[in-house]
Amino acid sequence: MPIVPVTYLSSSTRVMSSWRTSRPVIDYSKCTRCSICWKFCPDVAIDLITDVSLGAPNDRFKALEAPSIDYDHCKGCGICATECPFDAIEMVREEI
Amino acid sequence: MPLTIPREELMLQGHTACAGCGATLSMRYVLKGAGEKSAVAIPACCWAVIPGEFPYTALKVPLIYTTFASAGASISGLREGLDAQGKEDYTVLAFAGDGGTADIGLQGLSAAMERGHNVLYVMYDNEAYMNTGIQRSGSTPYGAWTTTTPVGSKRDYKRENKKVVADLMIAQNVPYVATATIGFPEDLERKVAIAKSIKGPKFIQILSPCPPGWYYNSADTVKISKLAVETKVFPLYEYRDGKLKVYKPAKTLPVSEYLSLQGRFAHLREDEVEEVQKAVDERWESLLKKEQS
Numbered sequence: 001m002p003i004v005p006v007t008y009l010s011s012s013t014r015v016m017s018s019w020r021t022s023r024p025v026i027d028y029s030k031c032t033r034c035s036i037c038w039k040f041c042p043d044v045a046i047d048l049i050t051d052v053s054l055g056a057p058n059d060r061f062k063a064l065e066a067p068s069i070d071y072d073h074c075k076g077c078g079i080c081a082t083e084c085p086f087d088a089i090e091m092v093r094e095e096i
Numbered sequence: 097m098p099l100t101i102p103r104e105e106l107m108l109q110g111h112t113a114c115a116g117c118g119a120t121l122s123m124r125y126v127l128k129g130a131g132e133k134s135a136v137a138i139p140a141c142c143w144a145v146i147p148g149e150f151p152y153t154a155l156k157v158p159l160i161y162t163t164f165a166s167a168g169a170s171i172s173g174l175r176e177g178l179d180a181q182g183k184e185d186y187t188v189l190a191f192a193g194d195g196g197t198a199d200i201g202l203q204g205l206s207a208a209m210e211r212g213h214n215v216l217y218v219m220y221d222n223e224a225y226m227n228t229g230i231q232r233s234g235s236t237p238y239g240a241w242t243t244t245t246p247v248g249s250k251r252d253y254k255r256e257n258k259k260v261v262a263d264l265m266i267a268q269n270v271p272y273v274a275t276a277t278i279g280f281p282e283d284l285e286r287k288v289a290i291a292k293s294i295k296g297p298k299f300i301q302i303l304s305p306c307p308p309g310w311y312y313n314s315a316d317t318v319k320i321s322k323l324a325v326e327t328k329v330f331p332l333y334e335y336r337d338g339k340l341k342v343y344k345p346a347k348t349l350p351v352s353e354y355l356s357l358q359g360r361f362a363h364l365r366e367d368e369v370e371e372v373q374k375a376v377d378e379r380w381e382s383l384l385k386k387e388q389s
């Protein structure tokens with residue numbers, strides 16, 4: 001085999017937050033943990049975490065996995081805010 | 097809630113796609129369906145730059161870049177090479193844009209399908225050459241603005257109809273042909289999983305909305321993708337064992353709902369929108385006829 005360039009670093013080590021003009025903020029008191037935002041994120045910037053201290057519309061939702069925005073990789077496209085069926089995500093303009 | 101698509105991510109964060117990119121969602125869902133044991137060939141297209149500049153990569157699967165015209169040839173070779181090594185459990189797939197499929201790569205694709213290699217060719221259709229600056233392709237729909245169909249005072253928008261590569265593949269009697277779009281990830285993932293289970297050539301065309309190329313707000317990518325199906329502009333269908341199956345949406349909407357969200361159609365007058373509606377209805381009827389025959 002001839003010597004060819006081969007990539008060796010994972011792109012997830014890079015921070016993309018400077019691309020963003022507005023950030024999604026989740027209102028956990030409205031979030032039903034449906035994971036639709038996770039499903040539609042083109043930047044894979046929504047993690048699913050279990051954290052019982054987060055708010056919820058109802059106590060039984062607290063034990064379920066909740067979405068958590070990875071602000072290092074979110075580019076602020078706003079798909080999650082549009083697709084959230086419960087209006088639990090708001091886009092907030094970034095301060096410069 | 098139980099997740100409706102596999103949890104494992106084979107496309108990583110930190111890639112260099114635009115915010116709200118439909119093509120990245122296509123890749124994310126395709127890899128979820130194809131699984132870890134996949135090898136991908138990517139010709140010149142948006143995805144040639146999305147994984148990131150050297151030394152970064154956004155994919156957890158092996159990836160080979162090829163020239164514009166040779167995605168079909170590359171996957172043929174990859175498949176035969178892997179089979180010779182006894183690695184028949186690997187899924188070999190091409191991930192090509194509409195320019196590299198409908199125009200420049202068409203002969204390579206057609207030849208690979210004709211030779212009958214056990215490969216999956218995925219065309220992510222963003223309806224123009226987006227990576228080089230929104231030039232018209234064979235897959236650009238009628239009425240669209242692009243930089244080579246610039247509208248202007250002569251109203252020089254694209255006058256020709258979209259070339260639907262999935263239909264060409266059906267004409268060629270490829271064992272499995274499907275259309276999908278990112279607004280329906282479960283459906284897309286299922287179609288990739290079916291394709292994976294079939295031995296032989298497979299083709300999937302995925303409509304992937306593009307915020308800068310289609311001139312819409314990046315937050316509307318998924319919404320526009322769903323509208324494309326509900327307005328019947330992009331019908332979802334599957335062709336398997338010589339039988340066509342068309343997905344009939346529960347509610348249908350007029351095409352104006354789809355067109356009005358996109359700046360690339362903003363110049364269309366009411367009578368021109370009517371024409372688009374007529375063409376869409378005709379195509380839908382002909383698809384239903386083909387399904388029954």
